[in-house]
Amino acid sequence: MTDKKKIEIDRVFQALGDPSRRAMLERLSLGPMSVSRLAEPFQMTLAAVVQHLQVLEEAGLVATEKTGRVRSCRIESAGLNLAGEWLKARRPEWDRKLDRLGDLLAEPEDEQSQL
Amino acid sequence: MKTMEEQAVVHNTFVIERAYPVPPERVFAAFSDPAKKRRWSADGESKQIESYDMDFRVGGKEHYASGFKDGHPLAGRTLKSENMYRNIVPNRRIIFTSTMALEEKCFSISLGTVELLPSEKGTDLILTFQSAFLEGADGPEMRQAGWRGLLEKLAGELAR
Numbered sequence: 001m002t003d004k005k006k007i008e009i010d011r012v013f014q015a016l017g018d019p020s021r022r023a024m025l026e027r028l029s030l031g032p033m034s035v036s037r038l039a040e041p042f043q044m045t046l047a048a049v050v051q052h053l054q055v056l057e058e059a060g061l062v063a064t065e066k067t068g069r070v071r072s073c074r075i076e077s078a079g080l081n082l083a084g085e086w087l088k089a090r091r092p093e094w095d096r097k098l099d100r101l102g103d104l105l106a107e108p109e110d111e112q113s114q115l
Numbered sequence: 116m117k118t119m120e121e122q123a124v125v126h127n128t129f130v131i132e133r134a135y136p137v138p139p140e141r142v143f144a145a146f147s148d149p150a151k152k153r154r155w156s157a158d159g160e161s162k163q164i165e166s167y168d169m170d171f172r173v174g175g176k177e178h179y180a181s182g183f184k185d186g187h188p189l190a191g192r193t194l195k196s197e198n199m200y201r202n203i204v205p206n207r208r209i210i211f212t213s214t215m216a217l218e219e220k221c222f223s224i225s226l227g228t229v230e231l232l233p234s235e236k237g238t239d240l241i242l243t244f245q246s247a248f249l250e251g252a253d254g255p256e257m258r259q260a261g262w263r264g265l266l267e268k269l270a271g272e273l274a275r
Contacts, residue, residue, distance in 0.1 A: 022266045029262040030255045082261040083248040087127035087223070094242060098133050100155035101145055105137050 008060070015059035020044070021052050025061060025075065032074035035064070123250040133240045139231040142238045143206045146229065147171045157181075165193065175200050177211075188260040192217055198227075207231055222252040 015021055020042065027038060039049040053073060056062040064073040135142055145151045149169040157164050162181035169177040177198040183189040195216045202210035213225040225246040232239040253261075 016266070016269055022269075026259060026262050026266060029259045082258060082265070083125040083250050083253070084127065085265060086253075086261055087125060087246050087248050090127070090225075090244065090246060091129045091131065094129075094131055094244065097156050098131060098240070098242070101142075102133070102135055104145055104151060104155050105135050105141060109141075 011059040015055050015061055021056055024052060028075045032072055035071045035073055038073060125248040125250060128245040131242045134236060136237040139206045139233050139238045142231050142240060146209055173200055173203055188256050188263060220252060223248045
């Protein structure tokens with residue numbers, strides 16, 4: 001792995017290592033919004049929110065742009081494919097179902113239809 | 116913003132194999148009898164089951180609706196699963212199509228194949244599951260739920 005790639009990965013994990021930044025990403029998952037609207041539920045100054053956003057932007061997780069006096073932000077989620085993650089989660093769900101099928105088959109025959 | 120025509124589709128396929136120490140007839144019965152099927156496929160997941168019914172024949176359907184716990188981003192929403200049986204060979208094979216929807220809005224469509232092979236020890240089961248996920252059809256709340264789940268997983272990893 002090149003040093004540049006390593007730095008990028010380190011940046012992402014460093015950005016995600018903070019619970020406030022993770023909460024901001026979760027809020028932005030609802031859609032793009034102005035920085036002031038993003039900041040609403042957080043118990044910190046706007047300046048603190050902007051600092052967190054800078055870390056997220058440098059990690060490539062968020063993009064911001066200024067239109068007139070309003071700065072807006074949105075998720076850049078190229079690396080985190082939610083649909084793919086959801087589909088992959090179907091496999092462990094089926095693993096659990098097939099485990100439970102095994103448990104049911106291990107019961108004596110006449111008990112299996114009882115709810 | 117993407118138009119309807121530009122919405123991407125995400126695909127995923129997996130195969131799971133299991134061995135059960137009972138004959139194929141017993142395994143098949145656990146798929147064809149609604150009382151048994153419900154016990155292992157619907158009950159036991161953490162979501163609350165709101166309704167369940169099954170009509171096991173080619174062209175017949177299995178429906179179930181489930182809710183989400185309080186505090187979940189999808190709390191108050193209903194996840195509806197509908198499976199339609201397309202091919203049944205008694206004690207050997209079941210092929211079904213499956214949709215998942217939040218209320219009436221379908222966001223995922225799948226094809227499932229269950230094969231039961233007699234073996235010395237009982238039955239080998241092979242499940243092949245192929246899914247298409249309609250990007251954007253899941254809506255903002257499900258996206259948020261997905262993000263929350265991902266971030267929690269990441270938080271768990273970072274805490275090690």
